[in-house]
Amino acid sequence: MVSDMQREQVGSLVHKDLLDKALEVGMHGAPEIKHDEKMHYLGEFRERVIRLLTKEQVAEPGVYPEIVESLKDQRATKMIICGDINYRLVEKYRRLAARINKTCIVIHDPEMKGNTGLVVVSDDAVDIADIAVPDRKTRLATLGVPEAIAGAAGEKVCDMCYKKITEADPGEAINYSRLTLADCFWGEHCIACKEKHGDGSFSSN
Numbered sequence: 001m002v003s004d005m006q007r008e009q010v011g012s013l014v015h016k017d018l019l020d021k022a023l024e025v026g027m028h029g030a031p032e033i034k035h036d037e038k039m040h041y042l043g044e045f046r047e048r049v050i051r052l053l054t055k056e057q058v059a060e061p062g063v064y065p066e067i068v069e070s071l072k073d074q075r076a077t078k079m080i081i082c083g084d085i086n087y088r089l090v091e092k093y094r095r096l097a098a099r100i101n102k103t104c105i106v107i108h109d110p111e112m113k114g115n116t117g118l119v120v121v122s123d124d125a126v127d128i129a130d131i132a133v134p135d136r137k138t139r140l141a142t143l144g145v146p147e148a149i150a151g152a153a154g155e156k157v158c159d160m161c162y163k164k165i166t167e168a169d170p171g172e173a174i175n176y177s178r179l180t181l182a183d184c185f186w187g188e189h190c191i192a193c194k195e196k197h198g199d200g201s202f203s204s205n
């Protein structure tokens with residue numbers, strides 16, 4: 001049996017050992033550098049970051065397919081979102097993380113630096129060189145997607161526009177839904193191409 005007294009002695013020795021190590025590293029400045037680094041990645045080590053969005057990217061109406069992909073990555077354990085961003089704009093990512101069964105944390109810390117809006121991270125070092133995600137609209141433009149369709153993320157579009165966007169990037173299906181026959185019957189139209197569908201005479205206005 002180990003007495004409480006012995007346990008306490010062992011405990012304080014371990015504590016002293018850790019303290020010595022901390023002081024030793026502290027003298028060489030490492031914790032400060034690490035702390036500063038972590039303030040740029042919402043409290044995480046750079047080496048653990050799989051993907052990163054800027055605050056502006058998080059605030060955009062659509063969800064970035066790259067984030068869907070990274071959340072599905074086996075190494076991803078959680079998503080962290082900067083608390084500076086309006087909660088309504090963050091909701092789409094919280095729902096996404098919940099659907100993929102990954103933890104989502106919103107972090108509030110005035111010490112945070114830079115323009116990081118969201119990170120998907122691992123519990124271990126993954127050392128990914130390119131964690132930034134290219135601007136969605138620019139990427140879609142290079143794929144030949146008309147600007148109006150790219151800008152209609154989160155909206156209902158006609159079959160033609162839906163086909164255009166999902167053929168250019170299947171991952172974008174998450175950002176669009178298709179106008180149903182009933183929608184068209186009531187005079188709703190595709191906001192991406194302004195195409196009128198169905199018979200507008202039944203419309204209430």
Ligand SMILES: [Zn+2]
Nearest residue numbers: 158161190193
């Ligand atoms: Zn359309």
